[in-house]
Amino acid sequence: MATTHKYMPLKSRDDKVVTQMIISGAVVIVGMIFGVLMLAAQGGLIELSAAGFYQFLTIHGTAMIGSAALAASAIMWYFLSHYVELSKKVFNLNLILFLTGVVMTIIGIFSFEYASAWTFLYPLPALSAGAWGTTGALLYLGGMLILGVGFLLLYIDTGRAIIKKYGSLGKGLGWDVIAGKKAEKDAPPATVVASTMVTIVNISALTAGATVLIVNMISVINPAFTFNPLLAKNLTYAFGHIFANATIYMAVIAVYEILARYTGRPWKANKPFLIAWTMSTLFTMIVYPHHLLMDSAMPKWILILGQILSYANGLPVLIITAYGALMIVYKSGIKWDMGSSLIFLSMFGWTAGVVPALVDSAIVVNHVMHNTKWVPGHFHMYMGLGVIAMMFGFMYFLAKNDSQLKTNGLDKFAFVLYALSMFGVCVSFLVSGAISTPRRFATHIPEWMGPAQVGAISGIFVVIGITIFVLHFVRYIFGRNKKSISSETKQVKVI
Amino acid sequence: MKQTIVGIVLYILLWVPPIIALVESIMILHMLVQIPLLMVAGWLMGKCLLERYPSFFEKWNGNGIPGILIVVFMTMYWMLPRAMDEALTIWYIELFKFVGLPLAGLALRHSWEKLQMLGKSFVFLNYISMFGLMGWLYVDSPIQLCNNYLELEQKILGWGFLFITVGMIIHIVQLTFMDHSEEIG
Numbered sequence: 001m002a003t004t005h006k007y008m009p010l011k012s013r014d015d016k017v018v019t020q021m022i023i024s025g026a027v028v029i030v031g032m033i034f035g036v037l038m039l040a041a042q043g044g045l046i047e048l049s050a051a052g053f054y055q056f057l058t059i060h061g062t063a064m065i066g067s068a069a070l071a072a073s074a075i076m077w078y079f080l081s082h083y084v085e086l087s088k089k090v091f092n093l094n095l096i097l098f099l100t101g102v103v104m105t106i107i108g109i110f111s112f113e114y115a116s117a118w119t120f121l122y123p124l125p126a127l128s129a130g131a132w133g134t135t136g137a138l139l140y141l142g143g144m145l146i147l148g149v150g151f152l153l154l155y156i157d158t159g160r161a162i163i164k165k166y167g168s169l170g171k172g173l174g175w176d177v178i179a180g181k182k183a184e185k186d187a188p189p190a191t192v193v194a195s196t197m198v199t200i201v202n203i204s205a206l207t208a209g210a211t212v213l214i215v216n217m218i219s220v221i222n223p224a225f226t227f228n229p230l231l232a233k234n235l236t237y238a239f240g241h242i243f244a245n246a247t248i249y250m251a252v253i254a255v256y257e258i259l260a261r262y263t264g265r266p267w268k269a270n271k272p273f274l275i276a277w278t279m280s281t282l283f284t285m286i287v288y289p290h291h292l293l294m295d296s297a298m299p300k301w302i303l304i305l306g307q308i309l310s311y312a313n314g315l316p317v318l319i320i321t322a323y324g325a326l327m328i329v330y331k332s333g334i335k336w337d338m339g340s341s342l343i344f345l346s347m348f349g350w351t352a353g354v355v356p357a358l359v360d361s362a363i364v365v366n367h368v369m370h371n372t373k374w375v376p377g378h379f380h381m382y383m384g385l386g387v388i389a390m391m392f393g394f395m396y397f398l399a400k401n402d403s404q405l406k407t408n409g410l411d412k413f414a415f416v417l418y419a420l421s422m423f424g425v426c427v428s429f430l431v432s433g434a435i436s437t438p439r440r441f442a443t444h445i446p447e448w449m450g451p452a453q454v455g456a457i458s459g460i461f462v463v464i465g466i467t468i469f470v471l472h473f474v475r476y477i478f479g480r481n482k483k484s485i486s487s488e489t490k491q492v493k494v495i
Numbered sequence: 496m497k498q499t500i501v502g503i504v505l506y507i508l509l510w511v512p513p514i515i516a517l518v519e520s521i522m523i524l525h526m527l528v529q530i531p532l533l534m535v536a537g538w539l540m541g542k543c544l545l546e547r548y549p550s551f552f553e554k555w556n557g558n559g560i561p562g563i564l565i566v567v568f569m570t571m572y573w574m575l576p577r578a579m580d581e582a583l584t585i586w587y588i589e590l591f592k593f594v595g596l597p598l599a600g601l602a603l604r605h606s607w608e609k610l611q612m613l614g615k616s617f618v619f620l621n622y623i624s625m626f627g628l629m630g631w632l633y634v635d636s637p638i639q640l641c642n643n644y645l646e647l648e649q650k651i652l653g654w655g656f657l658f659i660t661v662g663m664i665i666h667i668v669q670l671t672f673m674d675h676s677e678e679i680g
Contacts, residue, residue, distance in 0.1 A: 226635070
């Protein structure tokens with residue numbers, strides 16, 4: 001093992017996690033290629049029909065959120081399995097259901113031209129104006145439902161295991177330590193606290209999501225059944241916002257575990273840390289109305305609450321984690337490598353990515369900016385430089401921890417290329433937003449095309465960088481397999 | 496034996512024509528009282544059968560999944576507005592209700608003992624979203640869904656479903672946040 005200090009030794013050769021990470025990496029590359037094609041079409045660099053653009057928009061959103069969730073849940077599962085007893089069967093079942101759901105959504109989008117974006121906002125799946133039919137919509141919505149079932153089973157299992165070890169979800173969040181009934185030294189590890197939070201918020205999100213998915217399916221089959229669209233939108237964002245947001249709360253476990261191992265300084269779950277995570281548990285579930293600030297029919301008090309809680313939500317865990325990351329690294333004598341660099345970069349992506357979101361969550365700003373490309377600027381920074389950096393940081397860490405494979409100059413080049421070009425993509429979106437370019441528009445007028453072109457070219461470099469990251473992981477997998485074959489041969493000879 | 500007798504008495508009571516006429520004349524009583532009580536009767540009567548033929552149930556419902564699938568499909572069917580309508584107008588659908596739901600209750604009893612925590616939680620969470628959805632459907636529908644029940648009655652039924660959904664959410668929140676350390680220890 002390369003970098004273990006005061007922490008418990010990590011499991012090696014975890015094939016399930018490795019499989020899930022490589023699938024996620026491959027899906028990220030494919031998703032990014034669709035993103036580049038959309039930006040190129042908006043920038044006038046290639047010809048793409050409007051129908052094709054919206055199909056790409058749908059697959060891009062689904063692939064990126066899906067792969068981020070799959071990778072982040074594997075990170076969570078990997079580290080959490082060192083503290084509680086998790087079911088391997090459920091972990092594998094989630095992957096099978098994920099792949100089944102992905103195949104269904106792909107067939108729905110590309111064979112049946114379904115294109116309502118991954119947010120499937122009611123009643124759009126049923127009202128396509130002839131762009132797609134019942135089969136495509138049902139395949140996509142059914143695929144999402146199956147995907148959700150897999151994740152629901154996974155989080156039920158993490159909840160079960162946490163309750164079994166710690167007694168309750170409250171204790172998993174360290175409430176007995178906050179209340180002073182237990183000493184700080186006996187607080188649950190940071191990984192358990194984060195996993196408990198994610199378990200709570202994602203089970204709530206997936207239950208809401210299942211309801212609204214079936215509502216959409218009913219209306220697709222028989223449009224005579226109508227539902228309150230505002231309630232449907234509330235439930236859709238209660239699902240979508242929480243599920244997407246929770247990816248970073250799962251992936252941040254990599255920050256807690258990996259940086260602590262690199263620096264030899266354990267990440268302590270003290271009272272401020274526990275309080276911050278409890279606050280984020282509550283706020284993450286109730287801030288979604290910031291997606292509905294333009295819906296005049298929403299009760300005003302909910303919108304005001306959405307604005308205030310949006311400020312309150314991101315900050316506790318972010319500040320505690322970002323400050324903690326700086327403190328843990330400060331004068332630690334850390335040896336920077338690909339894993340630690342990507343993990344540290346992710347803290348920048350998360351911190352910087354939250355800023356445009358906080359700006360947009362102010363109601364007066366939101367009325368002007370929300371339907372512009374400012375918002376994709378926020379979530380591309382948050383996800384692209386936050387979650388994705390954590391994901392690949394974990395993959396490099398795993399490869400280093402589990403094999404003798406060394407990184408080379410190409411990996412370092414890929415790091416710089418990815419960091420700069422992903423930042424370029426984000427800035428191109430933010431600039432587009434600042435010049436009032438509407439988002440989700442298949443075609444742009446010439447005045448809007450410049451930033452889209454910069455975004456597309458930057459996106460190509462991002463894809464190159466990410467592909468090098470994935471290739472390193474592929475080399476690790478092949479190296480591992482060769483090693484295991486030779487060790488098996490040795491065993492046979494001994495026998 | 497006591498449970499079985501209580502189950503048989505409950506089942507006979509549910510067959511009494513004036514009781515049938517009363518509960519089936521009011522939509523919320525039909526859906527949220529008669530149908531669950533038929534399952535409760537099956538659950539109670541089933542104790543005797545489960546004890547008498549353990550190998551049969553072990554063979555067909557060893558891990559509890561076939562039984563719980565019967566329960567899920569049966570309850571899904573009886574939540575549809577059309578199923579309630581047909582029970583009132585077609586005699587064999589009514590007979591199916593009185594025979595099928597107690598059997599579902601029996602299957603639920605056997606399966607619930609067999610299912611592990613993961614399966615139980617999954618089924619419970621599914622019913623939260625299913626009841627929430629049905630509540631929403633009945634409250635929000637702009638049209639009369641059943642020939643035999645008025646629009647107002649379906650709204651009352653919808654609120655009944657939502658009330659149960661809220662109760663289930665409160666139950667699962669208190670269950671997961673309640674300290675289980677002593678049970679584990």
